[in-house]
Amino acid sequence: MAITTCVFDAYGTLFDVAAAARQAAAEPDFSQLQGTWPALAEHWRQKQLQYTWLRAVTDAHCDFWDVTQDGLDWALEKTGLAGDAALRERLLALYWELQSYPEVPDMLRALKTAGRATAILSNGSPDMLQGAAASAGIEALLDDTLSVETVGVFKPDARVYDLVGKRFGCAKENVLFVSSNGWDAACATGYGFTTAWVNRAGEPVDRLPWKPAHILPDLKGVAELSDQI
Secondary structure, eight states: OOOOEEEEOOBTTTBOTTHHHHHHHTSGGGGGGTTTHHHHHHHHHHHHHHHHHHHHHTTOOOOHHHHHHHHHHHHHHHTTOTTOHHHHHHHHHHHTTOOBOTTHHHHHHHHHHTTOEEEEEESSOHHHHHHHHHHHTOGGGOSEEEEGGGTTOOTTOHHHHHHHHHHHOOOGGGEEEEESOHHHHHHHHHHTOEEEEEOTTOOOOOOSSOOOSEEESSSTTHHHHHHHO
16 A cells, blocks of 8 residues: 555645634734634634534535534634624634644645645635635645535545545545544545544543544654555
8 A cells, every 4th residue: 555645634734724823812903812813712712613514414514604603603702702793804804724733834845745635625615725724825735625615514524535536536545634623534434535633632532433543742753644544
């Protein structure tokens, strides 16, 4: 078995989803976030994910941008910041300009140098993903950006993972799928990909029928791992 294609989840894996709240908190107009931005960012992300799962199982798909706004509205109310229209507008604007984690460009560059195809496979809508990749300056290091909008259902539906083989013509065992979401990496293992979970926070492994094949503290070791498999 040889890895020919390395595919990455986007939000939380390549792009720092806490960056929007952190950056807003550093701006003078939104000083009210200084003590609460970590909680806001966490609530926002968790609700965003939960809403994708609920929409997937109830066949109520919508654009990821709608889910992102719904998650933020819940998080703002949870943290006592509902009704601040200027703050909401600023946070949503910053979400289109998320920073990548610092090791991302060098990691992708190493994979490209080794001759591997690289791609994003994400719940994000195409325009959101293109905006984030452009903002992070990694567009040229990706062969493609694959969005669930092609199939109209969120991960971990198998039809989403099918997009990789259809695009690159590779077998499942030739794919290294990397995600910061333990459930995503686990479900991709069940699908047949070789997987790596980027467990930045040191969380326990999810109790699911499958487990990630590899666990990494960050993305620095992805190129080396793809050589070893």
